[in-house]
Amino acid sequence: xxxxxxxxxxxxxxxxxxxxxxxxxxxxxxxxxxxxxxxxxxxxxxxxxxxxxxxxxxxxxxxxxxxxxxxxxxxxxxxxxxxxxxxxxxxxxxxxxxxxxxxxxxxxxxxxxxxxxxxxxxxxxxxxxxxxxxxxxxxxxxxxxxxxxxxxxxxxxxxxxxxxxxxxxxxxxxxxxxxxxxxxxxxxxxxxxxxxxxxxxxxxxxxxxxxxxxxxxxxx
Numbered sequence: 344x345x346x347x348x349x350x351x352x353x354x355x356x357x358x359x360x361x362x363x364x365x366x367x368x369x370x371x372x373x374x375x376x377x378x379x380x381x382x383x384x385x386x387x388x389x390x391x392x393x394x395x396x397x398x399x400x401x402x403x404x405x406x407x408x409x410x411x412x413x414x415x416x417x418x419x420x421x422x423x424x425x426x427x428x429x430x431x432x433x434x435x436x437x438x439x440x441x442x443x444x445x446x447x448x449x450x451x452x453x454x455x456x457x458x459x460x461x462x463x464x465x466x467x468x469x470x471x472x473x474x475x476x477x478x479x480x481x482x483x484x485x486x487x488x489x490x491x492x493x494x495x496x497x498x499x500x501x502x503x504x505x506x507x508x509x510x511x512x513x514x515x516x517x518x519x520x521x522x523x524x525x526x527x528x529x530x531x532x533x534x535x536x537x538x539x540x541x542x543x544x545x546x547x548x549x550x551x552x553x554x555x556x557x558x559x560x561x562x563x
Contacts, residue, residue, distance in 0.1 A: 354418055354421055354422050355523040357414060357418045358415065358519075359524040360520075360524065361411050361414045361418065362516055363520050363524075366517065368408055370546070373546050373550060375388070375391055375392065376388070376550070377549055377553075379489070379556070379562050382562065384563065388485070389485065389486050392482075392486075412461070416454070453512040460502075460505035460508070467498075468485060471488075472488075489553070492554075493554040494558065496558065499554040499557075499558045502550075503555065506547040506550050509546075511543075513546070514539070514543040517535075517543060518539045521535050
């Protein structure tokens, strides 16, 4: 096997591992945020968020999370660039839609949209909260911050649109992560695919319901 082939295989393994790691993060992050639906004025959510923000183990994992995002983004860009370079030019065009769905061919675009949203989201919540924590030793009231942010219809639409992008990204990425790691088999490919579809629908929907709930007053 050539060096180029080994490099490509390594990139796919890294993409698969970082993808599964970020899927686990989405489960935890979604579960934490769903506590706002208890409608207890954010008490349970704030307690859980404080634990996550003050526990040394969670803070260490937070560093790993940032690294995981950076690795996933960089590796995704490298794979996209490698595939673009390898794509033949000047030959008869092939109708790619017959071989794969549009979202599997648009992971670069979807990933870029999610990266833009991630920067905005971090600027809205994570960065101000951690900056205040480092400066004063006190965390910001994230529930109050959410209420303020999601009082704007533009912000709500931005978050909902980003959840649609996340849905399409996960619809391909969930199954692809297992395939990249060689964890696909005819006996359980169907289970992986159905789990991926369910995960791709449920998690982005719950994330989207949060800003909608705050804006419409369902979450108090």
